[in-house]
Amino acid sequence: MPYRMVCLIKQVPDTHNITSDVLREDGTVNRQALPAIVNPDDLFALEIALGIKDKYGGEITVMSMGPPMAIEVLKDALSRGADHAILLTDKKFAGADTLATSSLLEWAIRKYGEFSLIFCGRQAIDGDTAQVGPQVAEKLNIPQVTFAEAIEYLNKDDIVIRRVIDSGYERIRGRLPLLITVTNTAENPRPPSIKRLMFWKKAKTKNSVKSDQEREMLSERGLLIPVWGLDEIGCASDICGFAGSETWIKNVENVKLISRKPKLFDTSDQEIKNLINELVDEHII
Amino acid sequence: MENGVWVFIENDSRTIADVSFELLWKGRELADHLRVELVCFIIGHQISDAAPELIAHGADKVYVADDSQLACYLTLPYTRIAVDLIKEFRPSILLIGATSIGRDLAPRIASHMRTGLTADCTDLQIGEYKFGKKIWKEILLQIRPAFGGNVIATIVTPDTRPQMATVREGVFKRPSADFSRKGQVVQLNPTLTEQDLILKIVERVKAEKKVNLKSARIIVAGGMGFGSRENFKIIHELARILGGEVGATRAAVDAGFIDREHQIGQTGVTVRPNLYIALGISGAVQHMAGMQESSRIAAINTDPNAPIFSIAHYGIVGDLHETIPRMIKAYKEKD
Ligand SMILES: Cc1cc2nc3c(=O)[nH]c(=O)nc-3n(C[C@H](O)[C@H](O)[C@H](O)COP(=O)(O)OP(=O)(O)OC[C@H]3O[C@@H](n4cnc5c(N)ncnc54)[C@H](O)[C@@H]3O)c2cc1C
Ligand SMILES: Nc1ncnc2c1ncn2[C@@H]1O[C@H](COP(=O)(O)O)[C@@H](O)[C@H]1O
Numbered sequence: 001m002p003y004r005m006v007c008l009i010k011q012v013p014d015t016h017n018i019t020s021d022v023l024r025e026d027g028t029v030n031r032q033a034l035p036a037i038v039n040p041d042d043l044f045a046l047e048i049a050l051g052i053k054d055k056y057g058g059e060i061t062v063m064s065m066g067p068p069m070a071i072e073v074l075k076d077a078l079s080r081g082a083d084h085a086i087l088l089t090d091k092k093f094a095g096a097d098t099l100a101t102s103s104l105l106e107w108a109i110r111k112y113g114e115f116s117l118i119f120c121g122r123q124a125i126d127g128d129t130a131q132v133g134p135q136v137a138e139k140l141n142i143p144q145v146t147f148a149e150a151i152e153y154l155n156k157d158d159i160v161i162r163r164v165i166d167s168g169y170e171r172i173r174g175r176l177p178l179l180i181t182v183t184n185t186a187e188n189p190r191p192p193s194i195k196r197l198m199f200w201k202k203a204k205t206k207n208s209v210k211s212d213q214e215r216e217m218l219s220e221r222g223l224l225i226p227v228w229g230l231d232e233i234g235c236a237s238d239i240c241g242f243a244g245s246e247t248w249i250k251n252v253e254n255v256k257l258i259s260r261k262p263k264l265f266d267t268s269d270q271e272i273k274n275l276i277n278e279l280v281d282e283h284i285i
Numbered sequence: 286m287e288n289g290v291w292v293f294i295e296n297d298s299r300t301i302a303d304v305s306f307e308l309l310w311k312g313r314e315l316a317d318h319l320r321v322e323l324v325c326f327i328i329g330h331q332i333s334d335a336a337p338e339l340i341a342h343g344a345d346k347v348y349v350a351d352d353s354q355l356a357c358y359l360t361l362p363y364t365r366i367a368v369d370l371i372k373e374f375r376p377s378i379l380l381i382g383a384t385s386i387g388r389d390l391a392p393r394i395a396s397h398m399r400t401g402l403t404a405d406c407t408d409l410q411i412g413e414y415k416f417g418k419k420i421w422k423e424i425l426l427q428i429r430p431a432f433g434g435n436v437i438a439t440i441v442t443p444d445t446r447p448q449m450a451t452v453r454e455g456v457f458k459r460p461s462a463d464f465s466r467k468g469q470v471v472q473l474n475p476t477l478t479e480q481d482l483i484l485k486i487v488e489r490v491k492a493e494k495k496v497n498l499k500s501a502r503i504i505v506a507g508g509m510g511f512g513s514r515e516n517f518k519i520i521h522e523l524a525r526i527l528g529g530e531v532g533a534t535r536a537a538v539d540a541g542f543i544d545r546e547h548q549i550g551q552t553g554v555t556v557r558p559n560l561y562i563a564l565g566i567s568g569a570v571q572h573m574a575g576m577q578e579s580s581r582i583a584a585i586n587t588d589p590n591a592p593i594f595s596i597a598h599y600g601i602v603g604d605l606h607e608t609i610p611r612m613i614k615a616y617k618e619k620d
Binding site: 013015040097098099102125126127128129130131132133134135136137138139143144145146147160164165166167168169170171172173174175245246247248249250251252253254255257258259260262263264265266267269271272273275276277278279280284285 | 360361364384385386388389391392393395396397399400401402403404405414416426427430431432435436437438439440441442443444445483484485486487488489490491492494503527528539551552559560570573577580581583584592594595596597598599600601602603604607608611612614615616618619
């Protein structure tokens with residue numbers, strides 16, 4: 001049975017690679033200077049979807065809500081084997097907390113239509129919240145299986161999923177439709193294929209083409225990535241973006257470091273011996 | 286007047302999770318400040334012993350949903366019971382542990398109630414919020430490190446209720462029990478539908494917890510300064526001879542140097558050992574949130590300006606590759 005699947009993917013700053021070049025004088029991070037990547041867990045989610053497509057057939061649509069540059073993560077997913085992509089972008093979507101994000105994603109999925117599986121990453125590395133998946137599932141009124149690492153059985157709408165829990169794992173049996181969030185202990189994501197990468201490299205959205213001619217040319221070749229804004233999706237503007245967010249930032253403060261003056265030792269054998277002896281004498285070790 | 290402060294009590298085969306007790310400690314403080322009740326609810330099977338224990342740990346009222354079909358956590362029925370309670374009693378604040386269960390349940394509830402939810406708070410307070418001409422008094426200040434350097438953000442949920450937050454285990458204290466405290470116990474009679482029970486647990490395999498960072502007296506923690514998984518191995522030797530546990534930063538975990546169970550910090554474990562040795566760790570706020578209360582901190586870093594030194598009691602500015610073998614040698618030869 002072929003499955004209609006949606007993968008929700010997010011573009012995030014690559015916080016793994018915070019180096020001194022991206023730190024400002026005051027110690028804050030210059031987000032713009034960080035490379036933007038596909039949220040790592042989302043690639044594991046896409047891989048599970050691709051595995052299902054390989055085995056049973058189906059089609060995968062990737063969606064991402066973000067600024068226009070989020071088209072890059074969609075192209076990445078298309079290059080790995082996703083079939084369709086939709087960019088959810090609008091000025092009104094900016095400033096969304098996880099609640100507003102999930103409201104908008106719900107509307108986008110409803111517009112997309114019937115589905116059997118929705119996939120999310122376990123969590124996005126920019127916030128580590130792991131909230132959007134369950135929030136979307138609740139809004140769509142479907143069950144969820146979070147922290148999944150493998151689909152162990154699938155037959156029509158009958159599914160068995162292995163998920164990680166704090167102290168081990170569980171096997172859950174359920175029915176489609178279902179929303180699944182995937183951890184990075186799942187099977188490793190496949191790399192983009194060179195052929196697909198070359199093909200999708202040229203893809204653009206209708207908002208980023210330079211001329212009508214270019215748009216038509218891209219459209220004919222299937223390289224025009226659809227953009228859904230507020231008007232296309234048809235939801236009220238007060239449920240998305242900043243207006244739809246119920247958590248507000250009251251203030252942001254620099255951390256007051258305790259500012260101890262540590263007792264310093266150098267790396268010579270003698271000094272390290274002194275340090276160890278001091279720790280022993282004070283009954284610390 | 287605001288309604289109560291509520292805590293979701295997590296239990297696994299009738300053992301109450303540590304984090305739930307810790308939330309009762311914080312919940313008590315918030316409830317006293319607001320002059321409201323501290324209410325908690327527990328869902329499970331054969332959990333009648335729990336209520337007196339929860340009252341002893343600070344709860345004024347305990348709702349108990351006991352049913353054989355609720356023995357193990359399941360998203361849908363647990364969400365429905367929680368949501369029904371919230372709709373009836375309109376709590377002002379709802380606190381949930383940031384465990385694998387809490388992280389599955391909390392967003393589901395928040396989404397249903399269309400309210401805000403702040404994950405992995407490192408502190409909670411009651412305070413005031415002003416925006417334009419409007420002032421909200423006595424609302425929940427949800428405090429957590431923010432992405433973007435060493436900054437801490439205070440987040441509020443002014444307009445919707447409950448104000449929801451999750452907190453990791455170890456962030457707050459465990460209250461001491463006082464079995465003379467009085468409280469009220471209310472049994473719920475949940476009716477479960479077929480739809481609620483559509484997902485079934487076929488099998489549950491519990492692995493023994495291999496690492497126990499929380500009760501370790503000595504923790505030797507490593508970060509990106511090691512450069513590779515191969516180099517990271519020596520840390521285990523240092524921990525072994527000192528009789529300590531191995532910890533790590535999220536960056537080291539993400540780089541595959543060690544398993545996630547070892548991660549210390551805002552989104553890992555919070556620890557307070559006697560001695561914390563930080564090797565090749567810069568001292569990001571998210572990391573320090575989980576270890577700054579260690580009794581003694583020793584830091585080894587090549588960068589003299591690394592923030593970790595500002596909270597360290599002992600410091601070595603130098604290369605960890607040289608330092609660790611010397612530390613091992615010095616300990617073996619100690620007088
Ligand atoms: C939402 C969110 C949640 C997070 N949660 C956590 C969390 O729970 N825990 C956590 O730890 N982090 C967390 N982080 C990540 C955190 O912001 C930092 O990125 C991370 O702690 C940095 O790890 P590090 O110190 O190992 O690496 P770096 O910051 O890269 O520091 C490496 C240090 O090693 C030193 N060094 C290099 N070579 C040597 C050498 N040969 N000898 C000695 N020193 C050397 C360098 O001078 C540097 O100071 C989170 C981030 C986000 C966005
Ligand atoms: N803006 C977004 N667009 C598409 N998917 C998202 C977005 N934000 C979050 N998600 C999905 O939700 C998961 C969890 O995100 P978070 O709750 O932010 O940790 C991610 O791994 C994505 O699959």
